[in-house]
Amino acid sequence: MTKVLMDGNSAIGEAAIRAGCASYFGYPITPQNELTEYMATNLPKRKGCTFIQAESELSAINMVYGASLAGVRTMTSSSSPGISLKQEGISYLAACELPAVIVNMSRGGPGLGSIAPSQSDYFQATRGGGHGDYRTIVLAPSSVQELADLTHRAFDLADKYKIPVIILGDGMVGQMKEPVEFKHEAPVELPIRSPALRGAQGRPSRIIKVLTSKPVELEELNWSLFRRYQLIKKNETTSETFLTEDAKLVVVAFGSSARIAKGAVKRARESGLKVGLLRPITLWPFPSEAVQALIHQTNHFLVFEMNMGQMLEDVQLALAGKGEISFYGRPGGVIPTPDEVFRVINRLYYQKGLRAEK
Amino acid sequence: MKPVQFHYCAGCGHSIAHRLVGEVIDEMNLRDIAVGIPGVGCCVFAYNYFDVDMAEVAHGRGMAVATGMKRVNPEAIVFTYQGDGDLCAIGIAETIHAANRGENLTTIFINNAIYGMTGGQMAPTTLLSQKTTTTPLGRNAAKEGSPIKMSEMLALLDGTVYLERTAVNSPANIRKTKKAIRKAFQAQIDGLGFSMVEVLSPCPTNWKMEPLDSWKWIDKEMVKVFPLGVIKDTTGKKEDAD
Ligand SMILES: Cc1ncc(C[n+]2csc(CCOP(=O)(O)OP(=O)(O)O)c2C)c(N)n1
Ligand code: SF4
Numbered sequence: 169m170t171k172v173l174m175d176g177n178s179a180i181g182e183a184a185i186r187a188g189c190a191s192y193f194g195y196p197i198t199p200q201n202e203l204t205e206y207m208a209t210n211l212p213k214r215k216g217c218t219f220i221q222a223e224s225e226l227s228a229i230n231m232v233y234g235a236s237l238a239g240v241r242t243m244t245s246s247s248s249p250g251i252s253l254k255q256e257g258i259s260y261l262a263a264c265e266l267p268a269v270i271v272n273m274s275r276g277g278p279g280l281g282s283i284a285p286s287q288s289d290y291f292q293a294t295r296g297g298g299h300g301d302y303r304t305i306v307l308a309p310s311s312v313q314e315l316a317d318l319t320h321r322a323f324d325l326a327d328k329y330k331i332p333v334i335i336l337g338d339g340m341v342g343q344m345k346e347p348v349e350f351k352h353e354a355p356v357e358l359p360i361r362s363p364a365l366r367g368a369q370g371r372p373s374r375i376i377k378v379l380t381s382k383p384v385e386l387e388e389l390n391w392s393l394f395r396r397y398q399l400i401k402k403n404e405t406t407s408e409t410f411l412t413e414d415a416k417l418v419v420v421a422f423g424s425s426a427r428i429a430k431g432a433v434k435r436a437r438e439s440g441l442k443v444g445l446l447r448p449i450t451l452w453p454f455p456s457e458a459v460q461a462l463i464h465q466t467n468h469f470l471v472f473e474m475n476m477g478q479m480l481e482d483v484q485l486a487l488a489g490k491g492e493i494s495f496y497g498r499p500g501g502v503i504p505t506p507d508e509v510f511r512v513i514n515r516l517y518y519q520k521g522l523r524a525e526k
Numbered sequence: 527m528k529p530v531q532f533h534y535c536a537g538c539g540h541s542i543a544h545r546l547v548g549e550v551i552d553e554m555n556l557r558d559i560a561v562g563i564p565g566v567g568c569c570v571f572a573y574n575y576f577d578v579d580m581a582e583v584a585h586g587r588g589m590a591v592a593t594g595m596k597r598v599n600p601e602a603i604v605f606t607y608q609g610d611g612d613l614c615a616i617g618i619a620e621t622i623h624a625a626n627r628g629e630n631l632t633t634i635f636i637n638n639a640i641y642g643m644t645g646g647q648m649a650p651t652t653l654l655s656q657k658t659t660t661t662p663l664g665r666n667a668a669k670e671g672s673p674i675k676m677s678e679m680l681a682l683l684d685g686t687v688y689l690e691r692t693a694v695n696s697p698a699n700i701r702k703t704k705k706a707i708r709k710a711f712q713a714q715i716d717g718l719g720f721s722m723v724e725v726l727s728p729c730p731t732n733w734k735m736e737p738l739d740s741w742k743w744i745d746k747e748m749v750k751v752f753p754l755g756v757i758k759d760t761t762g763k764k765e766d767a768d
Contacts, residue, residue, distance in 0.1 A: 191598050218597040222590065223623040230587040230620070234594025237581045238561075238602070242594070260584050365579040365595070367559035367602050375573040377582040379566075 199339030229257030239364025259298030267326030276501030284501025415444030431506030537737025539727025586617025628685030
């Protein structure tokens, strides 16, 4: 397989097409327009595939809902303010147990915010975001290659668990160019999931509905969703560690910050500090056990995010009072350099007396 | 239709309109390829009545959902069945843009000049000086705007091919409504573009009238603002649409 140089947003588009995505519905917003444009150019070239630029994010996510009801793989993308509008549709997708892939190349907020890369949509992505008792799988890529790989995984997970899957990136990973290798060929036949609404064709008519007049019936749906979420936690939680085996201080960071943190950890190692990195790849389910596993070797954690401390709460929950957690964050779209993070690591390392410990 | 009892109030136009849509689907032999999308209003339970594949959607988003559904499966006959609050207030953007794209869809638009399900609040179609729970003194143009003439608005768009306004308040009007619904489905079968039948429909409960008076009120008041008849029909001229 050959590698091609591509920006992250376009790589998602290519990976989606190769995953058998039959429809994309979008609305322009920076910094994810390359994906919408890639789909506009390339998706309709494939038989039976549809691209629509919707009149709003509300409309786009509801077109996704329609396409998913019809049983095909479908996708939309946006950035923070647009994702807020899509939350209505995501809640409905969750209620109807419909698969879909939703990309958030997030930017600084709240409000219209800035167009610079930010990670301040962590709560929105991992806590449900829309109304009701539901979760979405959230994947956090940190390279263009991983964007391609996780896009494929997102479609598979969505179908497997009948759930909306969010790819949470930001303008940095979406817009940077890197070599990427696509591991799959696009399918000849587009996959069609069952049950779908495509006309009864001789069978009894089918209903996919979201309103339940009896609270106990809705309770049963919520229980069944909850059981599925437990299964997802068990089977699909993913994270990556880097140089944690002997680490006295472990940095926890996801997505673009993990990329920056990796540079900082390398520098720390060069200057003789035993520092490692834990990178959650699924943000929901959060890799709590991977965090807990580290407690046997270190008490010292540094959570680093491009926000004011949102994943921090998941790390705190995972550690349940054990270990000492420090936080470093830059909100609003300010991107710290690996050097800056290294200085934070260095300072902490000495403050906590880790150099002295042998 | 499924052999179940309607939940609609006595004298409500939804039951008649449902029956007409059901008859047309049967007569045109569409049962196996039709997919219906009800609005969020009194018709939210329409999936209990139509014996075709049905999906429930968020308030107002019917046209967007129908668009996604039809584009990925053009063989299906997709229709939405929406109230005025649904289609013309919260969902007005979805409606206008689906129509403007010329989506090959059929819409049954129930205009009862009020929000039925939530208990009689003002709709975009509420007549001037009509009393509702949120316009207790009567709708006032200066404060609440005038009733929106949806069919006339949509007629301005190139993507619409067939728009007719009918009523279900007399046997003659009911027959005309059925003909219009049939024509709207035919436009979709022929792949011509967007078609809609706006049905003036009584809501005796929230109009606080006896059913017979509500039929009369449509003739006396509603048709003055919402005149009946074909508003646009280019189906004859669009035979070769792709
Ligand atoms: C987002 C959202 N807002 C409000 C509601 C509450 N709601 C349910 S039905 C309805 C009005 C429906 O009126 P209309 O479409 O005219 O239908 P009718 O009941 O008159 O047939 C409203 C406001 C809702 N379900 N969802
Ligand atoms: S409230 Fe009005 S629209 Fe709703 S069922 Fe009763 S009569 Fe029909």
